[in-house]
Amino acid sequence: MQENKTRRVDLGLLLSYLLLIVFGWLNIYSAVYSEEHGFILDMSQRYGQQFIWIGLSILTAIFILYIIRPEIYSTLSPILYIIMAVLLFAVIFVGKEVNGSKSWFFIGSFGLQPAEFSKITTSLLLSYIMSQYGFTLTNKKMAATAAAVVLLPILLIIMEKETGSALVYLGLLFVFYMQGMSGWFIILGFSLAAIFSLTISFSPLTAIVCALAACSLLRLLIWKRGKWFISAVAVIVLIAYLPKLYATLPFLELFKPEVWALILFIPHTILWIVDIYKMREDRGSFYLILSLICAIAITFSINIIFNKVLQPHQRARIENLFGITEDLQGIGYNVHQSKIAIGSGGLTGKGFLNGTQTKYNFVPEQSTDFIFCTVGEEWGFVGSLLLLIVYIYLIVRIIVLASKNFDTFTKLYGYCVASIFLMHVVINMGMTMGLLPVIGIPLPFLSYGGSSMLSFTILLFIFIRLDMERQSKE
Amino acid sequence: MDRKIFFIAGIIIAAIILASRMFYLQIIEEKYKVNADNNALLYMTKYPARGEIYDRKGRTLVGNKTTYDIMVTPYDLEPFDTLDFCRIFNLDTVAVKRKLKSYRENRRRVGHQTFTFIKQVSAQDYSHFAEKAYKFPGFFAISRTARVYPFNAGASLYGYINEADSAFLAKNPDYRRGDYVGITGLERSYEDVLKGKKGYNIMVRDVHNRVRSSFKNGEYDVEAIPGKDLTASIDGELQAYGEFIMRNKVGSIVAIEPATGEILAIVSAPGLSIEDLTNIRTNYSALAQDPYKPMFNRAVMSAYPPGSVFKAVNALIAQQNGAITPQTMYSCSRGFFYSGGKMGCHGHKSPLNLKESIMMSCNAYYANTFRAILRDPAHQPIANAFDHWKEQVMKFGFGVKLESDFPAELAGNLPSTKTYDKIHGKGRWNAFNILSLAIGQGEVGATPLQIANLAATIANKGYYIIPHLIKNPPDSARAAKYSEKHYVGIEQEHFAPVIEGMYLAVNAPQGAGGTSRRAYIPDITVCGKTGTAQNPHGKDHSVFMCFAPMDEPKIAVAVYLENAGAGGSWAAPVASLIVEKYLKGEVERKELEDYVAHSNLRQFVPIKRKR
Incomplete structure (x- = not known):
């Protein structure tokens, strides 16, 4: 039996996992590297410690694959969930404060973060509840139970002031979606997030242009209207960007591409409204333009509320909620340095151990949350893109494998795992590249840290193990 | 199944957004690559x-000391x-501790940056520090130069330097925070010349961001x-x-070399002292x-009524326009009477001709003269x-900036027809309404620099060179600007009676009626013109302009x-002391010197106290 199982571990997942941890370890080595401590197994340094964590993780993985019986996960999930909830609650009182959040237990010099592990228990319990016979989201009580499972850890983690980690749980919305929740929730949620981050990171103008473009594009895709117009706009905007691609001519600053796009989109939108008025389009189209108008209104209100209406301390509170607070203490500087580090990598990077930006401590938190800087600087666009591809492969592979499962628990758990990885990768990379506000969450398998390394490993390998069952049944 | 496709499509879209951001940061945008090297x-x-x-005789006015x-680099600090x-x-322990504490509290923001801890430490304190420097890791000293002023005078003129502020930095990208820049006076006017060019040593930072070594053995270093x-x-x-004489007076002295337009002395009292200048920050x-507004440079910023010295301008314009000739006689019966008013005058002989009118400063004569100018048949209505008169006056540099190299120079003021239209109604004023302009009163305001320039113009018999503060203009543009002759549009011959009148005003024997007897210097031919400017702020202002010697x-x-x-x-004796000091070297x-000083x-x- 043992030998058969070995063969059935999904090779794709296993290889991407190994690739990621080794790559991560090398990058931590490079980020912390100094001439005094050159040996990669120096236990006084982070790369030495990370090696221990990697070893521990691999042992745990083997343990999960070959020792623990997979049936216990669904049975034990309520108990595990409750234990973890208690830990999450306890850490608020007995935990040690690190960087302003109380989310760490310390056992000797090694710290543990319950918030990292509660992702696993939450995923397990959510999958367990949703896989019960007769479960449907149309039943309000059942839907509320499922939602409560996700909301409880979010609440507790917010109380620990680890808002970033709490945000990850929102990724579990995907699982609800897969189980029949209307996709509009997801679209609504992400549109709001997109509009918010576009407005804050760039400008209201950019957000409006993006909303215009997205809605017009949807109209084209679904109702096949405005084809010529959209193509024309696309071509003109591209032309407007061309000079920016080749040379940044100062006078073009006056004609920002956003302004071009805005002006060009206006007649299209007017014609569209006229069409609706003349009953030439169906209701869907009407709702689309309604949401477009809402999007524009939201952009303006965000800006006005954020900058004019809110008092400074209220603004600080919102910034705190979105994790922008740290900006005030200098993460704005961090993001700038991080962009410099990544940008300086160029096409092929500066090479292993040759990065000047990350090595010389220009980027704080470079071995944990900002590890992607080291990748960007030393491995360049090629390395960064390959890393992204490995992540996307890992996530998509999990979804594909999960969807093949007839066992609902395994299938749903797979979706949970995929969602959590997706949130981590998108938020972390988005943050280091200045697309999203600074939300301090680790990059799976790359960031330094025992809790995250161990919890991601457990998260992934439980799925791999559960998936082996499918294959053995086939 | 459908949902799985949407889910994966969403993931792919997110990946594309991230990938395009990578592409933008790493391939397209150049600025991060440049920044990286700087880092x-x-x-x-x-x-x-x-x-x-240096001054015109090569003596150091503004020098340097180290x-x-x-x-401090807070990151490297140890207890x-x-x-x-x-x-x-000699610092306050509490303040220092507070500062150190704030570095600790903000250590994330502070990072590895270096800050200036104490500015402008003397060489003596520095040497004490250098002995003990090993006890204070994280602290080090860099040398800067500070200004010294060996001559205890001219503070307002040199101006001060200070650290460039944010507004200045925004406009001048060449400057960095902490750079010193001239704020006023010569330091500001010639900032471009005086500042020099910064250089740099390129150092490579090590792992802990400490300076490790010189980059490529200093090959790319640039000397300052x-x-x-x-x-x-x-x-x-x-x-x-000049400053010595003026130390207990309020007003200005401006002395110009007429042939070159070079300013020999420019005093504004009360002004800044050298001590003020060195400690400007505190x-x-x-x-x-x-x-008393010591920072306000009266010599170039104060628009006063010029008073009777302005009669010289009217005398010249009237001759040029043919309104009068040197032989024109007007009578004066202790004033000029017209329907509805009288302009008073003092007692002197009557009638009198042009040269005597300057000598005795007759108001009635200039009331008549000014009326004659305004009745010029070639330019009617009034x-x-x-307007024609105003144009001519402006050629003398009144009512316009002279464009000297004094940064704060003001234009003074001249009224326009609009001014009077507003006061009296359009077309409803006549020569008598504006008669005070005849004697430099009323709506005319001139800076002492402009009055000195008038004296220089008369001395040059028809032109002036823009008054300026330097002998060696740093570039050809400024060299041309400060050597160009500005003709004021008056024929040379018309100057003779004015100069003669000014000569007599000073040198005519006692009792002849000269107004400027107190400017008389034995064996120097001073030509001068007094002015007594009425003003709403109390006693009359005392004005005097002169040049010497008469022939050269x-x-x-x-x-x-x-x-x-x-x-x-008062103004006449002060001016004569300046002339004597300059021409003889010693008074x-x-x-007289004792009395005046x-x-x-x-x-x-009268003092207007600020609340």
Whole structure:
């Protein structure tokens, strides 16, 4: 039996996992590297410690694959969930404060973060509840139970002031979606997030242009209207960007591409409204333009509320909620340095151990949350893109494998795992590249840290193990 | 199944957004690549010595001395004896501890940056620090230059330097925070010449961001280029003498070399002292609140009524326009009477001709003359004649900026027809309404610099060179600007009666009616014109302009004393002392010098206290 199982571990997942941890370890080595401590197994340094964590993780993985019986996960999930909830609650009182959040237990010099592990228990319990016979989201009580499972850890983690980690749980919305929740929730949620981050990171103008473009594009895709117009706009905007691609001519600053796009989109939108008025389009189209108008209104209100209406301390509170607070203490500087580090990598990077930006401590938190800087600087666009591809492969592979499962628990758990990885990768990379506000969450398998390394490993390998069952049944 | 496709499609879209951001940051945007080099290499600025300023005889007016800035890199700090440290620089222990604490609290933001801890430490304190430096890791000193002023005069003229502020930095990208820049006076006007060019040593930082070594053995280091020295047109001794006389008076002295337009001395009293200048940072607010406004340079910024010295301008314009000739006689019966009014005058012989009118400063004569100008048949109605007159006056540099190299120079003021249209109604005013312009009163305002320039113009018989403060203009544009002759549009022959009148005003025997007897200097032919400017702020202002010697003028002087009474009584002797000092090197009329120097005229000046 043992030998058969070995063969059935999904090779794709296993290889991407190994690739990621080794790559991560090398990058931590490079980020912390100094001439005094050159040996990669120096236990006084982070790369030495990370090696221990990697070893521990691999042992745990083997343990999960070959020792623990997979049936216990669904049975034990309520108990595990409750234990973890208690830990999450306890850490608020007995935990040690690190960087302003109380989310760490310390056992000797090694710290543990319950918030990292509660992702696993939450995923397990959510999958367990949703896989019960007769479960449907149309039943309000059942839907509320499922939602409560996700909301409880979010609440507790917010109380620990680890808002970033709490945000990850929102990724579990995907699982609800897969189980029949209307996709509009997801679209609504992400549109709001997109509009918010576009407005804050760039400008209201950019957000409006993006909303215009997205809605017009949807109209084209679904109702096949405005084809010529959209193509024309696309071509003109591209032309407007061309000079920016080749040379940044100062006078073009006056004609920002956003302004071009805005002006060009206006007649299209007017014609569209006229069409609706003349009953030439169906209701869907009407709702689309309604949401477009809402999007524009939201952009303006965000800006006005954020900058004019809110008092400074209220603004600080919102910034705190979105994790922008740290900006005030200098993460704005961090993001700038991080962009410099990544940008300086160029096409092929500066090479292993040759990065000047990350090595010389220009980027704080470079071995944990900002590890992607080291990748960007030393491995360049090629390395960064390959890393992204490995992540996307890992996530998509999990979804594909999960969807093949007839066992609902395994299938749903797979979706949970995929969602959590997706949130981590998108938020972390988005943050280091200045697309999203600074939300301090680790990059799976790359960031330094025992809790995250161990919890991601457990998260992934439980799925791999559960998936082996499918294959053995086939 | 459908949902799985949407889910994966969403993931792919997210991936595409991230990938395009990578593409943008790493392939398209150039600025991050440049920034990266700046980050790893440390450019240690080498500050150039600022150019020195010499006077026209080569004496140093503004020099340099080395001082030290104590820098701190909070990251490298280790616990040290704060008390010992404070004792070296005579600092407040509590303040230092507070500062260190704030570095600790903000250590994430502070990172590896270096800050200036104490500015401008003396060489003596520095040497004490250097001995003990090993006890204070994280602190080090860099040398800077500070200004010294060997001549105890001319502070307002040199101006001060200070650290560039945010507004300045925004407009001048070449400057960095912490750079010093000239804020006023010569330091500002010739900032481009004096500042020199910063250099830098490129250092490579090590793992802990400490400076490790010189980058490629200093191959790419750039030496600092010291600023160029300036030779000011100022005569340091004369400047000091002027300030000495003016120390208990309120007003200005401007002395110009007529042939070159070089300013020999420019005094504004009360002005800044050298001490104020050196400690401008600490004294600033006290100076700004001083009711005598020492920072306000009266010589170039104060628009006073010029008073009777302005009669010379009207005399010249009237001749040029053919309104009068040197032989024109007007009578004066202690004033000029017209329907509805009278312009008073003092007692003197009557009738009198042009040259005598200057000598005795007759108001009636200039009332008649001004009326004749405004009745010029070639320019009627009166508004046209007035405009023509105004144009001619402006050619003398009144009502416009002279464009000297004094940064704060003002234009003064001249009325326009609009002014009078507003007061009296359009077309409803006549020569009598504006008669006070005849004698330099009313709506005309001139700076002492403009009055001195008038004296120089008369001395040159028809032109002036823009008054300026330096002898060696740093570039050809400025060299051309400060050598060009500006003709004022008056034929040379018309100057003779005016000059003769000015000569007589000073040199006519006692009892002949000359108004400027007190400017008389044995064996120097001074030509002068007094002015007594009525003003709403109390006693009359005392005004005097002169040049000397008559045949080959070497110096033109304007003196303006606020609320000091008649021009002949105070301004004239002050001007004559300046002339004598400059031409003879030493004042021989000790009695007069003593009397003038020790007379406190400040007491008559009404003070407007700021709340």
